[in-house]
Amino acid sequence: MLKGKTIILGITGGIAAYKAAALCSKLTQKGAEVHVIMTASAKQFITELTLQSLSKQRVYSDTFQERDPSSISHIDLADAADLVLIAPATANIIAKMAHGIADDMLSTVLLAATAPIMVAPAMNVHMYQHPAVLHNLNILAERGVQFIEPGEGLLACGYVGKGRMEEPETIVSVVEAFFERKSEANRKLGGKKVVITAGGTVERIDPVRYISNDSSGKMGFALARAAKEMGAEVTLIAARTDEAPPGDIRVVRVQSADDMYQAVSAEWDDCDILIKAAAVADYRPRERAETKIKKAGDTMTLELVKTVDILESFGQRKTSQLLVGFAAETGNAEMYARDKLVRKNLDLIVANDVGQPGAGFGVDTNIVSIYDRSGLVEELPLLSKDEVARRILSAAGDRLKEEGR
Incomplete structure (x- = not known):
């Protein structure tokens, strides 16, 4: 699974840096192209020459040591990566990642990287349990950073507890499993046409005023990205x-x-799958003024009429298509979502209570539950919208496969 993959291996300043040599060697032996970035502190524990010899690649540590005038190293590395792996990850680099600090080569690459990021923490047991560290870990988890949990045992400082970096063999297995899952996901929607709607519709009152809602389009955009990653032909219809x-x-x-x-x-x-993530206005003005309506009197009456119910319309028309809807609620989300699923003849519905912190409009995270006619398919905790999108599309892909569509 690692042959031909480009992995950025970030090594930070902890005693567990010595394990990074074995990790680099094993990843390289599996066929990965490993580019090592070391922090200044990491070089106190292990040399650049060791990692260069094992990776057969130049080792990076200085942001300003640009040897190729035709490129910018930290951008080239970030763009080339299939995975960024930080092992060991100290409390310091975790804090930098959480708060967007870019003051050395590794933290700068991390800020520029769009590839998945995997972190193997390593520190004293009390540091690992410190509220600041736990807070930073939670921030990264919400952004979709993946963690290889540290093991428990005798630490270099003499304490016994959780904080020891996982063994290189285990980390390699986790990385292989990640790429295997990604490969399966990429095949899941291969050859399928997926249509996704996003954003909030606009119903004009006059040329300068309209009725809309708080939808930001973020969930729809995340679904479009995930569908493309899974091999689908994607059309995004955005308001x-x-x-x-x-x-x-x-x-x-x-x-x-x-x-x-x-x-x-x-x-x-x-279309094979239609996912209606857009927030469509339920009503529109009966009449749209051609010129700006001027202020007159203390009140104004605006007559509204129903808009077309897009979900219900295509629920009635579907043949082989898989139809997925959303139910953004502020209470009793399950009840309203399951009722909507049946009334509109959907295959799946995604319910989220937009009143919960971290869920709903304008944020990069969400908390959702996925239902079908039989009940709950999957209940997701607070996750990045990109990860939520992957879970939704995985459920849709599984349903297509089960039904032979």
Whole structure:
């Protein structure tokens, strides 16, 4: 699973740095191209020459030691990585990662990297249990950083407890399992056409005013990225969003609920999965003024009419398509979601209580539960929206496979 993979191995300043030599060697023997980045403290425990000899690659430690004028080393390394592995990871580098500090080569690469990041902590048992360290670990977990938990036993400081870096053989097994899962995920939606809606629709009152909602588009964008990673042909239909959509995905921009309905209709016949993550306005003004409505009197009456129910419409029309909806609620999320699943003839529904901290609109995390007609499929804790997206698409892919679609 590691042949041809580019792994950035970050080594920081703890006694467990000596294990990094064996780790580097084993990863290289498995076929990985290993680029080592050492902190200044790490070089107090193990030499650059040792890691260079084992990796057969130049070892990096100085951000300003640019040997190739045609490239910027920390950007090239970040762009090339299939995985960034920090082993050992001290409390210091964990704090830097959590708070976006980039003051050396390793922390700068970490800030520029878009590849998955895996961390193998190593420190004194009391340091590992310190509230600041635990807080930083939680921040990283919410961002999708993966951890290889330290083992328990006799530590170099003489204490006995949790904090010893996991053995190189175990870390290599974890890395292999990660790439195996990723390979399976990449095949899960291969050849499938996935249509995803995102953002909040806009229903115009006049040229300068409209009705909308708080949807940021982040969940829909995460779903689009995950679907592409899994090998799908992705079309993203996006209404108003807080940020630009992913750059390497086909995007159809829309504004109103009716615009979105028309755009989905154009993709529907050869679609395998439709995921309606957009927050569509339930009502629109009956009349849209062609010019700005001027202020007159103390009150203003605006007559609203229902918009097209996109989910229900395609629930009635579906043949072989898998239809996934969202239910953003502020209470009784399970009850409302399961009712919506049945009424709109969905295959899966994702329920989230947007009133919970870290869930809902405008944030990079979410807390959701996935349901089908039989009940709960999976209940997810607070996770990054990218990880939530992977879980949703994995459930959808499993359902396609089960039903032979």
